[in-house]
Amino acid sequence: MLQLSSAPVRPSLLMPSLAAVVAIAIFVTDTVTPLDIAIAVLYVAVVLLAMDFAGRKGILFVAGGCAALTVLSYAITHEHDPASGPFLRCLISLVAIAITGALAARHQGTIESLREHASLLDLTHDTIFVRNQDDVITYWNRAATELYGWRPEQAIGRKAAELLNTEFPAPFDDIMSELKRTGRWEGELVHTARDGRRLVVASRWALQRDGRGRPGAxxxxxxxxxxxxQVEDGLLRAQRELAHVARVATLGELTASIAHEVNQPLAAVVTNGEAGLRWLGRPVPDVGQARASVENMIKNGQRASEVVRRLRALSRKSDPSYAPVSLADVVNDVALLIGRELQGHRTTLGVSAAEGLPLVQGDRVQLQQVVMNLLMNGMQAMDGVSARPHRLVVEIARSAEEPQSIVLTVSDAGPGIDPASLGRLFEAFFTTRQDGMGMGLSISRSIVEAHGGRIWATNRPEGGARFHVSLPIAEERIA
Structure with a gap:
């Protein structure tokens, strides 16, 4: 494979000296020896040697010089016999020198043109290098030297993955299979520079094929x-911190509801414990009733433990953990925590989920936060409405427009959303409530989009608003 470098060529004196010695040797041999062969044809070797140190014009000059030496030698030895065999051998030699010179000059012109094109690649700030099917580097531009620290002569001939200690987002064989199938590949790689710096790069590969369609460079x-x-990671961390703060703030608003949900099973535990003691304190202990009381105590203790577990999950600060999860289970988890809040807002909650729905891929706690935000917003929106019952409806079904997604819809019976506000509803710090911070819906949008979904709002014709959350099913997310 031809290797090009954009660096200027600095020929040594060895090749020109060797070409001159060969030319003189051929001239002397052609002039002083009586051999009946076209010795001057050997001048083509001088022309070929000139390709290593001369440009296009230089090659033509060398070829012209070899032709002149051929004619001079013929003139010295066969001046009075132009029609003889030596004349034909001289003519053959001149033709061979001319053809070789023309082809060599054309080839050198092509090389110079390619070298000029290669030098243009040094003007870009993008790192560019070429490698063959064995991952061996054959071209390395200036930007690659500036970013990674290796000069072209140090990089060319080395395997790219070994030189840069490349970390791939998928198995290398899978990436190469895609490249050979489509001719292109894009993704993020982690490289290690010569000084040990770890670099994240957006990488684009293009495959060159030969005339038979076989993969080449x-x-x-x-x-x-x-x-x-780094900035994106910092933003993501800030979003997670903000989402955690919002969860804790929401839990603070639900203190009364949470206390009720915990106290209720604990009170039942005490009541059943007292009943069990009474059954056992009879002259003839009623073991069956005492056993039932103990079972009820265990059941209510587990219920209180479940409430505490869900509270700890919502308040815990941790990185997202994606796994297949049922949206219906997420809604039921939230409903358990806001039961008292629903009573305080005189609101009923209805949940309907289609049968046999697939799971979605997501972080359970973050999805609980989204659902809690939507339900709390719906309850608060209906506070000023007296003309119709306060009812929240949660519907979970497969999307008609996007068959590979599940849509969760929260409908309320409030005043609806001002059409002028629909476009800004999910912006940070935008709120339609006097005491609102404007972060709940913005955080919900960030969470949903991080799950590969989308969230939007519409108005109900009969009054009220609907919030829709579309999430990809687990099978699509995993693929």
């Missing part, structure tokens, strides 16, 4: 996005 272009990735 691979052109790889990389952009350093390490700083951008």
């Amino acid at each position: 691979i052109l790889e272009t990389n952009n350093d996005i390490s700083d951008r990735r």
Whole structure:
């Protein structure tokens, strides 16, 4: 494979000296020896040697010089016999020199053109290198040197993955299979520079094929996005911190409801304990009734423990943990925590889920936060409405527009949403309530989009608003 470098060529004196010695040797041999062969044809070797140190015009000059030496030698030895065999051998030699010179000059012109094109690649800020099917680097531009620290002569001939200690987002064989199938591949890689710095790069690969369609060279272009990735990671951490603060703040608003949900099973435990003692304190202990009381105590203790577990999950600060989860279970978890709040707002909650719905891939706690935000917003929106019952309806079904998604819809009977506010409803700090912070829906949107879904709002024709959350099913997310 031809290797090009954009660095200027610095020929040594060895090749020109060797070409001159060969030319002189051929001239002397052609002039002083009586051999009946076209010795001057050997001048083509001088022309070919000139390709290593001369440009296009230089090759033509060398070829012209070899032709002149051929004619001079013929003139010295066969001046009075132009029609003889030596004349034909001289003519053959001149033709061979001319053809070789023309082809060599054309080839050198092509090489110079390619080298000029390669030098243009040094003007870009993108790192560009070319490697063959064995992952061996054959071209390395200036930006690659500046980013990674290796000069072209140090990088060319090395395997790219070994030189850069590349970390791939998928198995290398899978990436190469996609590249051979489509001719292109894009993704993020982690490279290690010569000084040990770890670099995150946006990488684009393009496959070159030969005339028979067989895979050849691979052109790889990389952009350093390490700083951008750090900013994005920082933003993500800030979003998670904000979401955690919002969860804790919401739990603070639900203190009365939470206390009720915990006290109720604990009170039942005490009542059943007292009843059990009475059954056992009879002259003839009623073991059956005492056993039933103990079983009720265990059941209510488990209920209180479940409430505490869900509270701890919502208040805990941890990284998202994605797993297949049922949206109906998520809604039931939230309903258990806001039961007292529903009573305080004189609101009824109805939940309907289609049969046989697949699971979605998500973080259970974050999805609980989204559902809690929507239900709390719905309850608060209906506080000023007296013309119709306060009823929240949660519907979970497969999306008609997106068959590979599940849609959760929360409907309320409030005044609805001002059409002028629909476009800004999910912006940070935008709120239609005087005491609102404007963060609940913004955080909900961030969570839903991080799950690969989308959230939007519409108005109900009969009055009230609907909030829709579309999430991809687990099978699609995993694939």
